[in-house]
Amino acid sequence: MEDKPVIEQITPILKRYRRERKNLIPILQDVQEKMHYLPLESIVEVASFFDIAPSAVYGVVTFYNQFRMVPPGKHPIKVCLGTACHMKSGELVSEAWERELGIKVGQVTEDREFDLERVACVGCCAMAPVAVVDETVHGQVTPTKIQGIVGAIKRGDEYELQQDTQ
Numbered sequence: 001m002e003d004k005p006v007i008e009q010i011t012p013i014l015k016r017y018r019r020e021r022k023n024l025i026p027i028l029q030d031v032q033e034k035m036h037y038l039p040l041e042s043i044v045e046v047a048s049f050f051d052i053a054p055s056a057v058y059g060v061v062t063f064y065n066q067f068r069m070v071p072p073g074k075h076p077i078k079v080c081l082g083t084a085c086h087m088k089s090g091e092l093v094s095e096a097w098e099r100e101l102g103i104k105v106g107q108v109t110e111d112r113e114f115d116l117e118r119v120a121c122v123g124c125c126a127m128a129p130v131a132v133v134d135e136t137v138h139g140q141v142t143p144t145k146i147q148g149i150v151g152a153i154k155r156g157d158e159y160e161l162q163q164d165t166q
């Protein structure tokens with residue numbers, strides 16, 4: 001993540017768009033892609049770009065679960081709850097992640113090491129239930145496997161993590 005002021009980071013994005021309301025979501029998506037989340041200052045800047053109240057932009061941001069207002073953890077964990085994963089006890093698996101990390105979906109651990117999100121199908125349905133951890137897809141996820149994955153990350157054990165995806 002860049003340490004430049006928010007305004008400096010998002011001005012080039014705003015310059016690419018016309019001030020038309022249909023561009024609000026694409027702009028927010030671009031800002032989030034660049035900053036990995038939407039800090040409050042970015043919401044204020046986007047609102048001023050459209051000459052609307054920050055609360056209107058805030059309403060959009062909180063309506064769509066694709067947007068996040070807190071910086072992500074060092075190791076993002078995306079729990080799939082698409083149809084195939086849902087059918088294979090995806091909800092229970094999601095709760096097992098929450099228990100293991102001590103946070104709820106949408107939150108970041110206090111040490112900022114992990115964050116937890118729910119996503120729709122990630123295209124690996126045959127491996128359901130699936131979680132994507134640091135861009136690596138883990139299949140047939142169980143509570144025991146979750147403990148193994150989190151433990152391996154904390155120990156920095158790359159080998160163990162690779163074994164887990166096979």
Ligand code: FES
Nearest residue numbers: 080082085121124
């Ligand atoms: S539904 Fe989870 S990978 Fe397709």
